[in-house]
């Protein structure tokens with residue numbers, strides 16, 4: 001078993017789409033910065049990479065590289081999942097906490113969960129999507145994501161048993 005932890009934050013900017021967990025949420029502001037600014041997919045990607053003790057998302061996909069500007073963050077997640085599979089591991093479950101003042105995540109939590117499940121080939125009971133407001137933190141213009149993942153070694157198929165001669 002391996003555990004991974006990821007954290008990310010992005011600042012809200014007016015006039016760009018808000019992407020969280022691969023879902024576009026109706027809101028006049030989106031998250032700026034690296035790629036499409038999907039704070040949740042970035043934190044999941046970093047949790048997976050961290051569980052493999054691998055390079056982090058910023059090393060694999062440098063924000064300074066123009067090819068990642070506006071990129072779909074699912075690309076990063078797929079690369080992390082590929083590395084997990086190559087190392088012989090599979091995701092058991094993940095849990096996440098989003099911290100943002102607005103919009104309210106509750107009405108969108110099911111859609112976000114479904115999107116993450118589809119991207120990661122997980123069942124809904126293996127993906128925790130929680131949200132809190134940043135009370136007293138002074139981060140009202142940012143979205144923050146914390147993610148923990150658990151991985152298990154994939155069981156190799158036992159070799160077929162030879163029939164014993166009678």
Ligand SMILES: [Zn+2]
Pocket residue numbers: 008009010034037038039042
């Ligand atoms: Zn990010």
